[in-house]
Amino acid sequence: MTADLAREVIALTVEHLVLVGVSMAIAVAVAIPAGILLTRRAPLQGWVLGFANVMQTVPSLALFGFLIPLPFIGGIGKHTAIIALVLYALLPVLRNTLTGILGVDPAVRESAIAMGMTGRQLLWKVELPLAARTILAGVRVATVTTIGTATIAAAIGGGGLGVFIFRGLASVDSTLILAGAVPAALIALVADGGLGWVEKKLSPA
Amino acid sequence: MALCREPVDRRPGFHREPVNTIVSFRNVSVCLGRKEILRDLSFDVEAGETLVLLGRSGSGKTTALKMVNGLLCPSAGEVLVEGTATTAWHPIRLKRRIGYVIQEAGLFPHFTVAANVGLVPRLEGWTPHDIQARVHALLDQVGLPPAQFASRYPRELSGGQRQRVGVARALAADPPLLLFDEPFGALDPVTRVELQRQFLELRRRLGKTAIFVTHDVREALLVATRIALLHNGRLAVLSTPSEFLRAQGEEARAFLACLDSNVASS
Numbered sequence: 001m002t003a004d005l006a007r008e009v010i011a012l013t014v015e016h017l018v019l020v021g022v023s024m025a026i027a028v029a030v031a032i033p034a035g036i037l038l039t040r041r042a043p044l045q046g047w048v049l050g051f052a053n054v055m056q057t058v059p060s061l062a063l064f065g066f067l068i069p070l071p072f073i074g075g076i077g078k079h080t081a082i083i084a085l086v087l088y089a090l091l092p093v094l095r096n097t098l099t100g101i102l103g104v105d106p107a108v109r110e111s112a113i114a115m116g117m118t119g120r121q122l123l124w125k126v127e128l129p130l131a132a133r134t135i136l137a138g139v140r141v142a143t144v145t146t147i148g149t150a151t152i153a154a155a156i157g158g159g160g161l162g163v164f165i166f167r168g169l170a171s172v173d174s175t176l177i178l179a180g181a182v183p184a185a186l187i188a189l190v191a192d193g194g195l196g197w198v199e200k201k202l203s204p205a
Numbered sequence: 206m207a208l209c210r211e212p213v214d215r216r217p218g219f220h221r222e223p224v225n226t227i228v229s230f231r232n233v234s235v236c237l238g239r240k241e242i243l244r245d246l247s248f249d250v251e252a253g254e255t256l257v258l259l260g261r262s263g264s265g266k267t268t269a270l271k272m273v274n275g276l277l278c279p280s281a282g283e284v285l286v287e288g289t290a291t292t293a294w295h296p297i298r299l300k301r302r303i304g305y306v307i308q309e310a311g312l313f314p315h316f317t318v319a320a321n322v323g324l325v326p327r328l329e330g331w332t333p334h335d336i337q338a339r340v341h342a343l344l345d346q347v348g349l350p351p352a353q354f355a356s357r358y359p360r361e362l363s364g365g366q367r368q369r370v371g372v373a374r375a376l377a378a379d380p381p382l383l384l385f386d387e388p389f390g391a392l393d394p395v396t397r398v399e400l401q402r403q404f405l406e407l408r409r410r411l412g413k414t415a416i417f418v419t420h421d422v423r424e425a426l427l428v429a430t431r432i433a434l435l436h437n438g439r440l441a442v443l444s445t446p447s448e449f450l451r452a453q454g455e456e457a458r459a460f461l462a463c464l465d466s467n468v469a470s471s
Binding site: 105107108110111112113114115116117118121126129130 | 274276297298299300301305307308309310311312313314315324325328374
């Protein structure tokens, strides 16, 4: 591996990490509060989960393509890629937040209310701690998926390790493809392991 | 019963009860959808007594219990706690003034025993020192030595121990009134008898008022100072345990019959 290639691998890896990091931060910031809100608004659950489900069924390359012609949010570049990645990451986090909180033993919730906890105390002291592990499992799945999907961002000028893969495909150069695929796979493994470790630590006692 | 008593002005907020009535049901009905759960229920609970709500599954006894601390509200009529309608109480204040024990204890699985017992004092803003002292005293009282149990988690306890923690938790902020919703229903017979004894012992020592829901007529006769038998959401019998043994009425006979068969088989 030449020094030039090595430098580029590092640069694109960093770019990839930024894409994934920003997308996941937005997805988590949207999906967890939305999931909490949905536990209080049962009639909306079907609609919102349905939307997130549909987003997930759109093939990723197509979703990137659909976003390009849209005004404001669309176009070529990183921000379009991030929007697409966020849309993908929403569902696992949202669904796990919902199932995590709804999965809290009704007897425990009832006794929390009967002890005189306020709605906020119920959420922060009981529901979120007990759902933390499930929510984090959703974040973990979404992160690993996003790391893979982010390679497609290169198709719309989003950069990241996908740049190598598309270049390698175009020039039929498997070294280049591997230069993109191997670091992406490693990132995914590390993220999976790391979040898995945190998940164990969070296990409700 | 209300009918036997002098009429008293019970306008909400008008006054504290002159008699020592802690809880008072006034023509309470509850409907969930089109189903009527309770129908025109009226009775009083005096300070220091243990009123047992006895009935089959679906008789409305748990619903009646949940009206007292405001987990449910009456569709018609009112429930007075210390002379004030539950709907006029601040919902959080009301709940923190009433201890609540449910089947399987409903302990918080992510809290230690000490944190479970100290929950209401913590919500009420006691100092950590006071909370710890109170928790240790309570654990001693329910027969769980703090040194051994305080830092355990609920999953590390037996069913009976969990239920003891549940009782200690309900007693934590020294509430004048305690509600028990089939607290010993899921326990084996031996543990159940132990806990019933402990209940009587605590009552003798603390003199708390209690409302106790059960479907077990023996348990009712053991712990009650008065028994209210509910049948299809109506009050079928309201009497002392000794009167209850002679009660007529179909539903009372049905419960007393299962007492006979229990005796016969044991």
